[in-house]
Amino acid sequence: MADVARLAGVSTATVSRALRQPEIVSPEMRSRIDEAIERLSYRRNLVAGALASASSMTVGVIIPSIINSFFAATIEALEEGMAGSGYQLMLGNTGYSPEVERQLVSSFLAWSPAAMVLTGRRHESETVRALLMSRIPVLEMWELSDHPVDMIVGFSHRSVGQIVLRHFAERNACRLGFIGAYMDKDYRTADRHAGFVETAVQAGYAAPVEIRLPERASAMGGAHGLRELMARDPKVDAVFCSNDMIALGALFEARRLGLNVPSQLKICGFGDLEFAAACEPPLSTVRPPGRQIGFQIAKLLRARLEGSIDAGGCFDLGVELVPRAST
Amino acid sequence: MADVARLAGVSTATVSRALRQPEIVSPEMRSRIDEAIERLSYRRNLVAGALASASSMTVGVIIPSIINSFFAATIEALEEGMAGSGYQLMLGNTGYSPEVERQLVSSFLAWSPAAMVLTGRRHESETVRALLMSRIPVLEMWELSDHPVDMIVGFSHRSVGQIVLRHFAERNACRLGFIGAYMDKDYRTADRHAGFVETAVQAGYAAPVEIRLPERASAMGGAHGLRELMARDPKVDAVFCSNDMIALGALFEARRLGLNVPSQLKICGFGDLEFAAACEPPLSTVRPPGRQIGFQIAKLLRARLEGSIDAGGCFDLGVELVPRAST
DNA sequence: CAGGTGTGTGAAAGCGCTTTCATTCTGGTG
DNA sequence: CACCAGAATGAAAGCGCTTTCACACACCTG
Structure with missing residues (x-):
């Protein structure tokens, strides 16, 4: 980044700003910086960025099983819903073990993610504590609860x-x-x-x-x-x-x-x-509203991460009977 | 970490060592440090660690589709095979688009992963270039190739x-x-x-x-x-x-x-x-040898990351006809 | 034209670790 | 007993960014 700054004749602060919030940098600077980035084929180091800003454009998602295709639809929709936001999903699966879930949460949190998405409403108390301490948005899914950690979207x-x-x-x-x-x-x-x-x-x-x-x-x-x-x-x-x-x-x-x-x-x-x-x-x-859950989570996440909402809550997306010939 | 060091009466260097290579720290120090960690409920920040060491205990895994359960078996096996190694899988899916694959590789590499796992042998040339420049182990899977980027494990x-x-x-x-x-x-x-x-x-x-x-x-x-x-x-x-x-x-x-x-x-x-x-x-x-692919990748990855092997290669795991009554 | 307001930029201090290098302290060796 | 290899530790210099703060400058107001 220092090289880019030098070539563009600006400070690294301006380069950083041009990358994160282009709108606050004058168009002239921006184009000089873009050119320098191009010429040096500069790739920014997200790890350093995450350390400096104490938050990584990452969302941790934890599901019970990757083989279970129920959650695949949700994840696909979530991915679509987050596309273009710059956030990256980090997936983990627990194999239906609350203990593995706790370990996963703990190691995900060590990456200072921007938010966490968990499956279900039941977690070890240690898991909940770690989540609350992190002070990031937490989304539970595929269930309802009167006392979500933060937000929960699912059905009964x-x-x-x-x-x-x-x-x-x-x-x-x-x-x-x-x-x-x-x-x-x-x-x-x-x-x-x-x-x-x-x-x-x-x-x-x-x-x-x-x-x-x-x-x-x-x-x-x-x-x-x-x-x-x-x-x-x-x-x-x-x-x-x-x-x-x-x-x-x-x-x-x-x-x-x-x-x-x-x-x-x-x-x-x-x-x-x-x-x-x-x-x-x-x-x-x-x-079950598999894809809707994913979209709703994306919506809530984006709103929360932009700061436009801050309340938690429970979102019931309901289910639909699909009667066919087997009954 | 500084707090832990202070409480244990050691330097941060020793704490860091106790965490990463316990065997080179004396047992006495180790127990003092463990106790301090416990007392302060210290959680290490992997982002900072990754920045300092220029490598994160992370393996990027890219598959075409999470809905396709073919790859789920491989990922599950890979996860099992890497369990206990401290490495964390980061999953991404391309939706069968080489362009999305390139973007994913690029953003995964920005996290300085320890290794990358891709599906298939055909990638955009830019993808391959980025992979080679990163100088990390690269595993392709679910196919064979005479000219893998690095290692490939699959079948014909x-x-x-x-x-x-x-x-x-x-x-x-x-x-x-x-x-x-x-x-x-x-x-x-x-x-x-x-x-x-x-x-x-x-x-x-x-x-x-x-x-x-x-x-x-x-x-x-x-x-x-x-x-x-x-x-x-x-x-x-x-x-x-x-x-x-x-x-x-x-x-x-x-x-x-x-x-x-x-x-x-x-x-x-x-x-x-x-x-x-x-x-x-x-x-x-x-x-297809879905789980075997995952285990083999884990084996190769661990060997490579420990430095015990360094050659690339192509591993044919073969397939098996399962004749049943439908033929 | 003084005073205020707003915009764009740079200097520099971190973010929380890892790791090199130097240092101290052991216990063996000739 | 001087010497040395080896093990255990600490001091400190980064890793590559972000962000605060200060400052310069343009533009308005009365």
Whole structure:
């Protein structure tokens, strides 16, 4: 930068200003500086900038799993929403472990990011403390909370279970089943389950037959789950799968079992993953606002980083039932 | 750090050493320093460290798409392989655009990462120049090349097409079809296609009927693709789908069309995504070494960063045909 | 025309670490 | 016992930027 300043005949302060806030530098200076940068093919060192300004044009994003395509849509939208702002996303995944989350937060914060985005509302207290101490905007996502660390944008997983139950009731389901994966780790799945079961009982149903898969959601798990479910109670005629991937496996397994979907067995998933509409029969599911979450976060982040807002809050983006032929 | 040094009664140099290379500090000092760190709940500032040492414990990883679960497995394995090394992955995705890739490389390099990992072997010349100038280890992945920037680990996409063709021939396919997505952007798909078509012609087949989907691989695209393919030539009895997601859609569409798989129509995919084994019929596919790529990269990276190796090279991890009932 | 206001620029003091170099202190060696 | 190699430590000079503060200059006002 000193070289650039020398060649352009200005001070490094002016070069720095031309790079960060071009509008406060006179056009003449700006063009001389641009030319010098070009000639020297100067690349600025963001590390030094971050140290000097005590903030790096970086946003730390932490998700439970990169394999889970739920969050991929959010991240893609977030990236689109932040494009052109100069901010760079830094991704980390926790593998659904709060402890790994704490470590990630701690090492991300050591990079003095401009903001942090976390998944979910439950964190170790140490994580929350570190986040609060950093005094940067914090966004939680994919859930709702009355007491967010700062801002949270998502939807109610309980209401997902509720919506599915009502849908099953409308379609005259008699005996309910549920297949969920990884429920001890992924408490959002547990919330959907709770919403489903509560509402079922309120509506006068017998408690749903439950299969809890120990591993992460998978089609294979869904297939095995359905087989076990039907073995446990052959009268089940409506299954809520906590995830479309599980529903996909269940759909195939139903075929292997010779069960007609939807007349003998109704299957509803969650996620509205891309393949849901392409299945045979097309898969009924609940669509979470994956991309909207990303856009909303980008919007809030930009507003906050520009200083135009400063309040925290909870943003409920809702979900949508997508009824198709599998129910 | 100065506070820690004062409390421990040592110099900041010693604190720094205790943090970076504990083994060269006497045990007594180390414990005094650890205690001071604890008492002050000191968090080190990695930005300052990166500036002073001109290198950050960061590895930049660039993939074409975060939604594409192919690369997710690699990244997960890479993360596992680097765990405990203190290096942090920084993820970026290009959306299959070489121009975005160049920008990402440029902004990642501004963070002075310890190494860079890119997807594929084709990059803008400016990208390669920037990479070479940075003098850090560079890993390309998911392909092979005689002239890698530095190191490359992957497999031959052409041979995937070849393997599928041979498999179809063994199963007595007569008339071939191909469904590929995004082939103008994703040249790896184009390579698989080329291998398939070349080998088909060599083996005496008529040129396969081809459907090129303009968008990214999707089950919906696969379903539409198969419909169009069969409309174009009803005699097609074996389809190679460039991606398991497409194959999934094709499988469902075959059912809608009343075509029995595999007796009337054989379907083979690529990727061995998790659901492939759960389909009905289970999906034949070719399994790329997704996780192995990640582990191998971690191994090479660690060796290189420790200085124990310094040669570049090309590592072919091969692929495996996974014949199932859909062929 | 003195006094105020606003704009654009430069000097220089950091930001919080790392690392070189010099120094001190050990314990062995001939 | 003088000498030296080796280990452990400290002083201090950066790393390459950003930003505060001061200043110069133009432009208005009454």
